[in-house]
Each structure stands twice: as structure tokens, then as C-alpha cells.
Amino acid sequence: MRRTRHRTISCLLLAGLTLGGQAAALWADEASQALARQGAAELGRSRFAEALALLEKAIAADPQDGDARFLAGLALNRLGRHREALATLREAEKLKTQYRDLHFELGWALLFQGENRQAVAALSHYESLKPGRGLTQELLGRAHLALGEYDKAEAALREALRHDPRLAPTCSYYLGAIALRRGEARKGAELLEDLAQRQPDTAAGRSARDLLERRRAADRRWSFAATFAAGYDDNAVQAGRNEPLPPGLDRRRAALASTTLEAGYDLLRTPDHALRAELAFASTAYRDVAAFNATDYWARLRYWRRLADRFAANAVIEGHYGELGGDPYSRDLAFAPSLDISLAPWAVLRASYAVARSDNRLSVGPVLDRDGTAHTVGLTQFLRLSPALTARLGYFHTWSRTDGRDYDMDSDSLVAGLAWQLPGRAALDLSYARAFENYAHRNSFTGFTRRRDTDLDLVRLHLTKELTDHWSIWTTLDWVSSDSNIALYDFNRTAWALGFTFRY
DSSP states (O other): OOOOOOOOOOOTTTTTTTOOOOOOOOSSSSHHHHHHHHHHHHHHHHHHHHHHHHHHHHHHHHHHHHHHHHHHHHHHTTTTTHHHHHHHHHHHHHOOOOTTTHHHHHHHHHHHTTTTEEEEEEHHHHHSSSSTTTHHHHHHHHHHHHHTTTHHHHHHHHHHHOGGGGGGGHHHHHHHHHHHHTOOOOOOHHHHHHHHHHHHTHHHHHHHHHHHHHHHHOOOOOOEEEEEEEHHHHHHSSSSSSOOOOOOOOOOEEEEEEEEEEEEEEEEOSEEEEEEEEEEEEEEETTTTTGGGGGEEEEEEEEEEEEETTTEEEEEEEEEEEEEETEEEEEEEEEEEEEEEEEEETTEEEEEEHHHHHEEEOOOOGGGGOOEEEEEEEEEEEEEETTTTTEEEEEEEEEEEEGGGGGGGGEEEEEEEEEEEETTTTEEEEEEEEEEEEEEOOOOOGGGEEEEEEEEEEEEEEEEEEEEEEESEEEEEEHHHHHHSSSGGGGGEEEEEEEEEOOO
16 A cells, blocks of 8 residues: 655755755655665764665665665765766666655765766766855865866865865865876875874875875886795696697696796876886796796887877787797797777777787797788777776787798787676786687698697786785786697696785
8 A cells, every 4th residue: 555745855865965954855665765765874974884774775675765775875875886886876866756866865975986977067066056055166176176177176175175164184185186186296295294184093194195106106117016925837848839849749838937037117298298218127937947047138118108098009019039948939029009098088999000020949840930921900898887897808919930831821809808806905806808710821830731820828817915005915816728729729627826925
């Protein structure tokens, strides 16, 4: 049996928000009404998870209850679940909720979803309906800051302080960030250092200290990293080289130890340009399989340029020299430009091209000579699914032309990955690639009776935990499967490593 009646809900929230003072909260079902009242009471006690559970039951009892949806969206905002909050608040808007705070909550959710322009519109509309709330101005200041509108951001933050001096810690943090963005390094550092000293144990104070440390690190033009790792490889012979096994040589299992050193220097760095030079060295030694010990050297030049608000260009030039078993293995030179297109705050599309010239130093017959040039074109979509989770999905086509007939090849690859920021300064990266390699000529290992076709599956799991600002521990698991119509190219490989990295 349905009844319609109005009531007023007043709930005191964490940031001094007041929900209520608004009549005509429509409860169309007795069960929904009772659950929503209980949820509103939990909101007033700042018990947001408990409130959400009750409000979700209220919505299930009466899906047309826009006010219950609004209160659920409010709870989701306070729980940091802003994507869900935005969807729920949009539904409340369609159902014509009576709460004027709808636009405030929409602005909050939009801001934390990176929809800064829309956040400004929603918060400005709320300010016109209900002027004088300090937190509205603070959120407006943060949205303008994200948009690079520093004058508007500063004005909004100072207005927030005028209305509510209790917002001084967070407003001071963002005013310091604005000064740094403007290039007023001394002013910004003074604001942030003062905040960090006065409130060292608060979230604002810790954020100020972290921002100062990141800024100092960013101002340093050079960097250095050293990695030390140990692990186990159940097929060291096929460690990424995709070579057929020599006659009579089976897979070799071996423990391994590796060292990597990297150094970089910023030759140019402005808000719209960056040019960086890098050098790297890597050495991998296998127990009892010294013939496959690898040493590699790289020199790179990276360039980045912002072309417009939604476009950025990248380019990498890389030279590589490698040794295998103490003997020269390969010399390679590659050039890889790409274009990044921002489709939305949560989506970036990358169009890429790469050309690589390889000079293989192994002593082989002419038909096995891999000296040649490879071209690769690709599209990769990057998606931010949440503040802690990003995904990528890409397609690549490669055509390679070599001096030896066995290695003329075209391939298509699909690549997918997830990167997840975990609690406690940890991160997980999972990637999968599937490649379809089709070779142009009949293969010498079949007596030139048929062509080689190989399907490759590659899986990588990488888990990192930051121990300090400079030290991290990590583990990696790699799995490779090569399914070829020619037995010599058919293999599986699993490798595991545990390592420490020092960065400065």
C-alpha cells in the first residue's frame, strides 16, 4: 500500500555539511521510507558505510525514490567511490530529487573523476542556489587549479577562507600548489613548509611535505637507478631471443643473477617541452649455462612536446649493443615517434610507429641472417578505470625484411594490461600479449618445403612494494609459449625473479 508524505532530514556530515532543511522528501513506500530514515540517521553520525547499506535497501524497495538515491550518492562520495556516486546522483537528478545539495554532490563527484569543467559548472550552479558555503569555493578552487586557471583558483580558495577559516589547512596547501605552478617557487615553498611545520600530523601537513619533496626531486635534472635481482629460468636458451635451438641442444634450466644500472639527464625541461638523455647497462648470468650469459648496453634520447590541450607528441631514439656468452650478439638502432590524444580525462589514445635496424653478429649461414629492418605501427588505448586502476589495450602490426629468407616476417599482436595501485605503496602490473607471426618464405629447417607460422603468448606479472622513497622490492613472473608449425621453434619458458631497486 502506497502513501505519499513529506518530511525534513537534517544530517551533520564530516565537513560541516548539512543535509536537510528541505521539505518534500518523497517516500513512496513504507519499507523504503523506514530504511531511508535509518540511512539518514547513520549519515548524521558519519557512519557512511552503514548508511549506504540501508539506502541501497531503500532504493531496492522503491526504485523511483530519487531522494534515497541522492543520499546514497552522498554516502558514496564520502566513501571515496566517486564513479558510483556520479552515476547514482545522475539517477537522482532524473527522478527529480528535492535536495538542492544535488549540484554540490555532483560537483564533488565530477571533480574526483577528473571532469573539472563539468565540476565547475555544477558547483557554480550550487553557489547560485546556496551562496556562502566555504567548501563549495574550495572545491571550485581545486577544479580551476586542475584546469590551469590559476587566478580563478586563487580567488575561489581565498573566498573559501573568508567564509570558513576552518578550511585553512587544505586551502593553504592548494594556494602553495598554485604558486609552484606559476613558477613562484619561493612563495609556494614558504606556504607549504609553514603548513608542514604547523600541522605535521594532519593529512594536509603530510601532503604539503610530500609535494615539497616531489618538487625538489622534479627540480633535479639527473636521476640514477640500480637494480639487483636473482631468479630461476626453466629455459634460458630461449630468453627472449626467439632463435631455434642448435642441433642437439635441449632446454636448459638455470638459476640466474642480474644487475641493471640506469642514468638519465634532462637536457631540456619546460611545461611544454622535455628532452632527456639516458644510458643503461644490464647483465644476466646463468649458473652452469655461461654460453647464454647476456650483457646489454643502451643509449636513448627521449623527446616530449605538448601540441595542444588534448595532444602531445613523443619520440625515442635508441641505440643498443648486446653480447651473448661474451661474444658480440647484436647492434640495433631504433626510432619510435608517437602521438597521444586525450579523448577524456580518463582516456588517452596513443598512435605509434617504430622503425628498427638490426645488425646481428652471430655467425650463421646467409639464409639465417637476421640483419634487416622492421617497421611497427600500433594503436593503444589507455583507460583510467578508477584513481587506483588503469587499463591498456593495443594492436600492433609489424613487417620485417631481412637479408636471410628465414626471417622475412609479418606479424599482428594484441596487447592488454592492468596497472593497479595497491595500499601500502605497492603496485601490481599484469600484461598479456598474443602475437601471430607469418613468415614470407619457406623455412630452411624444413628443407624449404613449407613456411613458418608461429603463435606466441606472453604473460607478465610484476609486483612492486616501495620500502622507502628510494628503495623498493619487486618480483616478476614471465611465461612465454611459442606454438609453431616447425618443431625447432616450438617451446615454452617460465622465468621468475626477485629484486631490489635503488632510485635517486
